[in-house]
Amino acid sequence: MTYFLPCLYAFGASYAFAIVFNIKKNKLLFSALGGFVGQLTFALFQLIIGNDIILSMLAAIAISLYAEIMARATSSPTTIYLAIALIPLVPGGGMYYTMLYFINGDADLGLSTGIHTLLISGAVAVGIILVSSSVMLTRKIMIRRKLAVRKQFKQDKNEPLS
Amino acid sequence: MTISQLSHIAMEMGLILLSNGAETYRVEESMHRICIALGAREAEIFCVPTTIIISITMDDIETLTLTRRIHTRVTDLTKVDELNHLSRQICYEAISYDDLLSEIKRINNAPAYPYLLQVLAFAFIAQMYTLFFGGNFLDSCIGFIIGIGTKLLMDVMIRLETNIFFINMVGGFIAATVAVIASGLGLTTHMNTIIIGSIMTLVPGLVITNAIRDIIAGDYLAGLTKGIEALLIAAAIAAGVAVPLSLLRPFWGG
Known part of the structure; x- marks a missing residue:
């Protein structure tokens, strides 16, 4: 339950964010589900992996996969699902503690927390880049293959005539 | 459709997309697709978060360049979604200028949540x-x-x-x-x-x-x-x- 409750909170927050971003009524639930998926991945892999930088990357991969699939299924921009699901992964806590250590005069602790926060945001970005680039690549390959098939089809059609 | 009508449609859609939180490449791509689908021979679009520059060639001589500056940006993903849908629709079927304009106006004025x-x-x-x-x-x-x-x-x-x-x-x-x-x-x-x-x-x-x-x-x-x-x-x-x-x-x- 301690692992599952944050997922529910992330879902609630994402649902409210979807309203603030003014997403259409029939897509509210699906876009909020993205935040849930990200936290669920985070919580599940937490049982195996202890490093929260890698965990953030895995969660980012999960939400971008979800966003790409949902975008294809409902034929709407990926951003609608991705932007909402991304927010629970943003290291707000790290940002705050970095600032707190600095104003407390603890520069060493502040620097190490700051670098950790930066690494987490970098990991989230890498996760999104990995998935989006692979999706773009597969789409290009599929389009090329479709064109090749069409060309072959035309040739086959024309051959008996000529 | 005349060149000024075409540029007006493309620019209005691009403006609404960009100022409501669409990615830059989406704005450029949809504007380009709209221009080609509505009968332009060439269309070059340059777009940064605050400016759109569009240059359309329709016949051999006629070229039109427009620049628009964006001052306020808000987040309204419904508009992005619907305009994305509309730009796809334009590529598949012919829609008249007046219909397009009223459709864009409807999307832009759609009420947000209370x-x-x-x-x-x-x-x-x-x-x-x-x-x-x-x-x-x-x-x-x-x-x-x-x-x-x-x-x-x-x-x-x-x-x-x-x-x-x-x-x-x-x-x-x-x-x-x-x-x-x-x-x-x-x-x-x-x-x-x-x-x-x-x-x-x-x-x-x-x-x-x-x-x-x-x-x-x-x-x-x-x-x-x-x-x-x-x-x-x-x-x-x-x-x-x-x-x-x-x-x-x-x-x-x-």
Whole structure:
């Protein structure tokens, strides 16, 4: 339950964010589900992996996969699902503690927390880049293959005539 | 369709897309597709987060170039979604100029969620994130109050066209001040949790997403601009939170 409750909170927050971003009524639930998926991945892999930088990357991969699939299924921009699901992964806590250590005069602790926060945001970005680039690549390959098939089809059609 | 009508349609759609939170590459791609589908021979579009430049060639001699500057940007993903849909529709079927114009006007003037619901949603975000970071129910209620206050003040400032960094700084300031006062009155012992939960409402999620996606798509100029915007917003929030934490130090005994 301690692992599952944050997922529910992330879902609630994402649902409210979807309203603030003014997403259409029939897509509210699906876009909020993205935040849930990200936290669920985070919580599940937490049982195996202890490093929260890698965990953030895995969660980012999960939400971008979800966003790409949902975008294809409902034929709407990926951003609608991705932007909402991304927010629970943003290291707000790290940002705050970095600032707190600095104003407390603890520069060493502040620097190490700051670098950790930066690494987490970098990991989230890498996760999104990995998935989006692979999706773009597969789409290009599929389009090329479709064109090749069409060309072959035309040739086959024309051959008996000529 | 004449060249001026075509440029008007493309420019209106691009403007609404860009000012409501679409990625730069999406704006360029949809404008290009619309121009070609509506009968332009060549169309070149250059788009950064604040400007759109479009240059259309219709016949051999006639070339038209238009520039538009964007001043206010809001987030309304319904408009992005519907315009994306409309631009696809234009590529598949012929739609007359008047129909297109009225359709764009309908999308642009579509009502958003009621204001009260938006305020409550904003406050609910703060409440949920306070719970998310490990606060108890009383902490989350303080987060809810902070959320309402932040949203109302931010909207007043947006109406006065304050710059976005100052708005976020004030948001962080309110969150930290209320949390410090609540902690000083002995209502809560989780001051840090409340502040983190409340500033998550200000996190620029859409800007970060668009920055990453623009850089992947090869629009480095737009991607870098948005990335720096996100970094500066984060710095502004931190600066806003730092002020009450430093000044009201006797209250929370840090």
